[in-house]
Amino acid sequence: xxxxxxxxxxxxxxxxxxxxxxxxxxxxxxxxxxxxxxxxxxxxxxxxxxxxxxxxxxxxxxxxxxxxxxxxxxxxxxxxxxxxxxxxxxxxxxxxxxxxxxxxxxxxxxxxxxxxxxxxxxxxxxxxxxxxxxxxxxxxxxxxxxxxxxxxxxxxxxxxxxxxxxxxxxxxxxxxxxxxxxxxxxxxxxxxxxxxxxxxxxxxxxxxxxxxxxxxxxxxxxxxxxxxxxxxxxxxxxxxxxxxxxxxxxxxxx
Amino acid sequence: xxxxxxxxxxxxxxxxxxxxxxxxxxxxxxxxxxxxxxxxxxxxxxxxxxxxxxxxxxxxxxxxxxxxxxxxxxxxxxxxxxxxxxxxxxxxxxxxxxxxxxxxxxxxxxxxxxxxxxxxxxxxxxxxxxxxxxxxxxxxxxxxxxxxxxxxxxxxxxxxxxxxxxxxxxxxxxxxxxxxxxxxxxxxxxxxxxxxxxxxxxxxxxxxxxxxxxxxxxxxxxxxxxxxxxxxxxxxxxxxxxxxxxxxxxxxxxxxxxxxxxxxxxxxxxxxxxxxxxxxxxxxxxxxxxxxxxxxxxxxxxxxxxxxxxxxxxxxxxxxxxxxxxxxxxxxxxxxxxxxxxxxxxxxxxxxxxxxxxx
Numbered sequence: 001x002x003x004x005x006x007x008x009x010x011x012x013x014x015x016x017x018x019x020x021x022x023x024x025x026x027x028x029x030x031x032x033x034x035x036x037x038x039x040x041x042x043x044x045x046x047x048x049x050x051x052x053x054x055x056x057x058x059x060x061x062x063x064x065x066x067x068x069x070x071x072x073x074x075x076x077x078x079x080x081x082x083x084x085x086x087x088x089x090x091x092x093x094x095x096x097x098x099x100x101x102x103x104x105x106x107x108x109x110x111x112x113x114x115x116x117x118x119x120x121x122x123x124x125x126x127x128x129x130x131x132x133x134x135x136x137x138x139x140x141x142x143x144x145x146x147x148x149x150x151x152x153x154x155x156x157x158x159x160x161x162x163x164x165x166x167x168x169x170x171x172x173x174x175x176x177x178x179x180x181x182x183x184x185x186x187x188x189x190x191x192x193x194x195x196x197x198x199x200x201x202x203x204x205x206x207x208x209x210x211x212x213x214x215x216x217x218x219x220x221x222x223x224x225x226x227x228x229x230x231x232x233x234x235x236x237x238x239x240x241x242x243x244x245x246x247x248x249x250x251x252x253x254x
Numbered sequence: 255x256x257x258x259x260x261x262x263x264x265x266x267x268x269x270x271x272x273x274x275x276x277x278x279x280x281x282x283x284x285x286x287x288x289x290x291x292x293x294x295x296x297x298x299x300x301x302x303x304x305x306x307x308x309x310x311x312x313x314x315x316x317x318x319x320x321x322x323x324x325x326x327x328x329x330x331x332x333x334x335x336x337x338x339x340x341x342x343x344x345x346x347x348x349x350x351x352x353x354x355x356x357x358x359x360x361x362x363x364x365x366x367x368x369x370x371x372x373x374x375x376x377x378x379x380x381x382x383x384x385x386x387x388x389x390x391x392x393x394x395x396x397x398x399x400x401x402x403x404x405x406x407x408x409x410x411x412x413x414x415x416x417x418x419x420x421x422x423x424x425x426x427x428x429x430x431x432x433x434x435x436x437x438x439x440x441x442x443x444x445x446x447x448x449x450x451x452x453x454x455x456x457x458x459x460x461x462x463x464x465x466x467x468x469x470x471x472x473x474x475x476x477x478x479x480x481x482x483x484x485x486x487x488x489x490x491x492x493x494x495x496x497x498x499x500x501x502x503x504x505x506x507x508x509x510x511x512x513x514x515x516x517x518x519x520x521x522x523x524x525x526x527x528x529x530x531x532x533x534x535x536x537x538x539x540x541x542x543x544x545x546x547x548x549x550x551x552x553x554x555x556x557x558x559x560x561x562x563x564x565x566x567x568x569x570x571x572x573x574x575x576x577x578x579x580x581x582x583x584x585x586x587x588x589x590x591x592x593x594x595x596x597x598x599x600x601x602x603x604x605x606x607x608x609x610x611x612x613x
Contacts, residue, residue, distance in 0.1 A: 002445055002448075002449075003440045003441055003445065004439065004440060004441065004460050005452070005458065005460075006413075006441055006445065006448030006449050006451065006452040006458045007449065007452050008449065032446075032449065033446055034445060035444065035445040035446070035599070035600070036598040036599045036600065037304060037444050037446075037598060037600050038304060038305055038306075038557070038594065038595045038596075038597070038598055038600070038601070039304040039305060039306075039311060040305075040306050040311065041302075041306075041307075041311045041312035044306075044307055044311075044312075045312075056594070056597060056598070057305070057306055057594045057595070057597070057598075058594075058597055058598030058599070058600075058601075077312050078302075078312075078446075079301065079302035079303060079304050079311065079312055079446075080304075080444060080446025080447060080449075080450065081446065081450045082446040082449065082450070102426060103425070103426055104426075116453055116454070116455065117453070118449065118452060118453050119452055119453065119455065120452060120453050120454050120455020120456065121455070138302075138312075138313075138314070139314070140302070156453045157453040157454060159455075
């Protein structure tokens with residue numbers, strides 16, 4: 001139980017979780033504040049009136065999820081950092097979770113981090129979509145994370161390590177990371193050529209000598225295909241980058 | 255001999271707020287602060303405070319200190335500030351003696367507001383004098399005032415608000431917190447603080463204590479063990495954690511030496527942290543002209559310390575004849591704020607303690 005472990009139980013969470021229907025409509029604040037303590041900045045910060053006026057400063061916040069626009073002003077105003085915004089309309093497969101994050105270095109937008117649950121256990125990979133750190137947020141930046149949709153009510157913190165190797169570079173020439181590669185494979189790009197066309201992997205100075213093998217391995221692993229059965233990329237000249245002028249100049253001595 | 259209308263002993267949140275409110279009523283005030291700078295513990299608090307807007311909720315402690323200093327500056331013609339000045343005694347005739355920069359001096363104020371705060375409690379276990387074993391306040395001073403990491407990894411003893419907050423600050427400073435122990439079966443601090451630590455993967459071990467510290471010339475590891483419901487160690491539950499810092503945060507005791515010297519009627523109230531003075535609704539003790547505010551009157555949060563300071567300042571100034579038309583209104587506002595801060599479940603202990611010292 002929460003008082004003993006510091007981790008909210010399913011019953012605790014059931015009281016504060018917006019309905020599935022509401023979550024399906026767009027961003028909404030989830031306030032995981034369960035103890036009566038003298039504190040009300042979330043209510044003061046709320047501009048839409050969704051967080052109802054406190055009768056007693058010790059009241060736990062009561063929020064009308066239908067009135068909440070998910071603006072997130074309450075997130076960085078909460079001294080207990082107990083509020084997140086969840087947006088399950090972000091994409092077909094992913095939800096956006098906006099968490100307060102008071103640590104340096106801040107993650108970079110576009111990078112992959114490890115999503116942690118309420119006990120700090122790694123549960124999934126999360127892509128940093130945006131890092132908002134305005135003056136009015138007063139040093140409590142808000143990090144927007146894209147996570148698998150079923151993780152929207154689970155991911156509550158991040159670790160900037162490369163638990164899933166998502167930030168590992170696969171294509172050094174074109175700077176394709178493993179996370180980006182995996183995202184492409186998930187979207188259905190599952191031949192080396194398709195991935196080359198969408199990401200430019202293999203089109204740099206080394207012409208795929210570093211990444212080709214790695215991309216094939218990842219496709220094989222992700223799709224459960226044997227390496228031998230994968231479609232091999234098409235090899236076209238030149239085998240190394242050449243200045244256009246070199247070719248345009250014609251054959252030497254011609 | 256130097257004189258002043260109101261001497262305020264201690265320039266922390268309660269003392270500064272007392273000085274501002276007394277000076278705003280027209281009183282001449284002298285703040286006597288032992289440290290080089292004003293602000294007390296506020297200057298170490300990098301987290302956002304709780305409460306409502308009136309108590310600077312959602313503002314960081316360190317910024318609240320700045321706000322108070324700016325307010326203080328508005329009355330600088332009436333406020334004298336002595337820093338590096340430690341009050342050594344309060345005598346029966348109301349004279350207070352002070353050591354400032356190795357010099358001894360005396361002041362005869364008409365009233366005193368004692369806002370000396372509290373000191374940290376310690377624990378007795380073998381080898382508790384090894385370097386690397388700190389109080390949480392010392393860790394905060396090292397880290398947040400001087401920018402010095404106390405070590406590489408920390409085991410925290412105490413899951414009250416201070417233990418939880420300092421653990422979070424240690425993590426922010428890039429220091430590994432290996433575990434937080436608490437002898438009690440329940441987390442004493444705010445649960446939002448606890449949850450924020452847990453989601454970083456730090457275990458909070460309730461019903462646990464430190465049994466033994468190991469190391470030759472500095473701390474190398476600690477043996478922890480589990481406690482039963484009567485707080486007795488359970489044999490066979492010992493385990494070792496390697497760490498170079500053990501941080502002890504097991505509560506505060508009011509710093510009341512001066513009140514004892516002044517002859518105030520004192521009572522032992524465990525809910526308020528130890529011996530505290532009996533006081534009336536204006537925060538005046540059993541000795542006329544001696545007021546108290548903040549942790550010295552009972553260990554609470556800084557938010558209530560500031561409101562108490564404001565109340566004591568108002569009442570001490572009024573008693574010296576500095577009345578303003580809105581005194582009643584301001585007075586009631588303080589009482590209402592205090593009641594509201596103490597009204598919840600968490601304030602139950604405080605309310606129970608205060609009932610026993612009301613005069």
